[in-house]
Amino acid sequence: MMIKQRSFLVGIMLGAMASGAIGVSAVAWAGAKDTSRSGFHVYPDGSGYGSGSLGAAWNSANSVERIGCHVDAVPDLDGELVVSGFCEVTDQTGASAMCVTRDERLIQLMLSVGPSTRVGFRWDPEGWCTSVGVSHESHYLPP
Incomplete structure (x- = not known):
């Protein structure tokens, strides 16, 4: 039984x-699907923030919108590799903004960006990245 x-x-x-x-x-x-546009805002002192979804930028109706991050390892004058990264955003009007970093923690986040990622980043008045955020969630569109 x-x-x-x-x-x-x-x-x-x-x-x-x-x-x-x-x-x-x-x-x-x-x-849910995130179709928000990539964009940025610059404050009067030159600092600012940018954000957007890679998939939404790829699937946008315009041909200029984009967002992403890039990491390089380039030798300096002494032959030592210098690792740096940047995040950039171009909005639907073609205006763009970016920040750069050598901070290993921010570079690790930049390396995790993929096709269905939402990226957000902030920079100081000199253009150095002060924060990077990445989100991998189901509602961010793939390309």
């Missing part, structure tokens, strides 16, 4: 999981 009840419960659980997986799949296709 106990084995039959257990088999019955396992069957119910597997059926629920299967139907749940189908439901989750349908929800994922019909889920």
Whole structure:
């Protein structure tokens, strides 16, 4: 009697999981989508912030909008590699802004940027990055 009840419960659980997986799949296709534009703001002192989703920029109706980060390792005059990175944003009008950094923690975040990432960054009046944020969530559009 106990084995039959257990088999019955396992069957119910597997059926629920299967139907749940189908439901989750349908929800994922019909889920939220971030279509916000890439943009930035510069304060009077020259500091500012920029943000946007790589997928939304790629899928935008214009041909100029973009956002992303880049990391380089370039030898200095003594042959030592200097690692630096920058994040940049170009809005729908073609205006752009960027910041640069040599901070290893910010560079690690820049390296994690992918096709379905939302990027946000801030810079000081000299153009040095003061923060970088990346978000990998389902509602950011892939290219």
